[in-house]
Amino acid sequence: MTTPDAAKKFATLLKRLKGVTPLPEPLPESTPAWIEAGVEELIFSMLLWDARTSQARDAIARLRAGVVDYNELRVCFPEEIRQLLGDRYPKAAERAARIRAALNDLYKREHRVTLQVVLSAGKRDARQYLETLDGVPSFAAARVFLSSCGGHSMPVDERIRDYLADEGVIAATEDPDAVSSWLERQVKAGEAAAAYGALQVASDELTKKPAKTVKESKDSGEKPRVSPRKKAGRG
Numbered sequence: 001m002t003t004p005d006a007a008k009k010f011a012t013l014l015k016r017l018k019g020v021t022p023l024p025e026p027l028p029e030s031t032p033a034w035i036e037a038g039v040e041e042l043i044f045s046m047l048l049w050d051a052r053t054s055q056a057r058d059a060i061a062r063l064r065a066g067v068v069d070y071n072e073l074r075v076c077f078p079e080e081i082r083q084l085l086g087d088r089y090p091k092a093a094e095r096a097a098r099i100r101a102a103l104n105d106l107y108k109r110e111h112r113v114t115l116q117v118v119l120s121a122g123k124r125d126a127r128q129y130l131e132t133l134d135g136v137p138s139f140a141a142a143r144v145f146l147s148s149c150g151g152h153s154m155p156v157d158e159r160i161r162d163y164l165a166d167e168g169v170i171a172a173t174e175d176p177d178a179v180s181s182w183l184e185r186q187v188k189a190g191e192a193a194a195a196y197g198a199l200q201v202a203s204d205e206l207t208k209k210p211a212k213t214v215k216e217s218k219d220s221g222e223k224p225r226v227s228p229r230k231k232a233g234r235g
Contacts, residue, residue, distance in 0.1 A: 006170060009167070010164070013164075017195075035064075035070070036116070038115030038116065038144070039113055039115050041148045042140065043073075045143040045147075046099055046137065047059045048143070049137045050139075051089070063081075063084055063085075070113050071107075071112070073103060082095075101134040102134055118149065130149075137157070138176070138180065139156060140155075143196075152184060153180070154196055159206070161174060162206065163203040
């Protein structure tokens with residue numbers, strides 16, 4: 001992956017994707033007053049991890065409609081969150097546990113469900129904060145850092161990894177986190193958002209192709225960083 005040939009292939013791919021329309025803003029035009037943009041972006045990023053953009057948009061709309069606010073989502077049982085996501089949502093049970101863990105960790109740190117401290121922090125502190133939140137996949141932490149904190153990152157999940165492998169840039173066995181770190185070195189500061197957006201759109205298109213080009217995975221291998229003290233009960 002770190003060979004000059006891989007870097008050249010990626011540069012060529014990016015040039016080809018330059019005409020790709022950037023992803024539209026995931027938040028609906030009419031945003032309820034109780035929604036904090038940073039928290040919404042975190043939840044949306046966790047929904048987008050190893051899922052299509054259209055699936056994530058539908059899911060966040062169902063979450064909004066199913067709870068009074070995201071503090072109520074925090075105290076929902078994982079099974080309740082899974083039901084809101086729907087049985088057919090990728091990794092629904094694991095994703096529900098991760099979302100609950102992340103919101104509870106936010107509450108433990110800030111005494112409310114907020115990311116304001118992250119949005120006002122320096123880049124290094126913001127990234128460390130996001131990467132150490134319980135249950136948050138590396139992809140979601142990198143995406144929030146990129147989209148909400150203006151940091152330099154290249155979010156990569158299995159779907160984006162598979163797209164790059166399908167294009168012959170990397171091997172299909174590469175670890176998504178390793179690919180993410182490598183891509184950060186291939187993209188200039190200030191260009192990461194456009195590059196990531198193009199890859200996200202392209203990976204969405206890939207999953208519409210016949211299944212032979214896309215590896216299905218029910219388990220990412222990356223387990224939720226949920227503290228043992230966090231039980232399934234409310235509170």
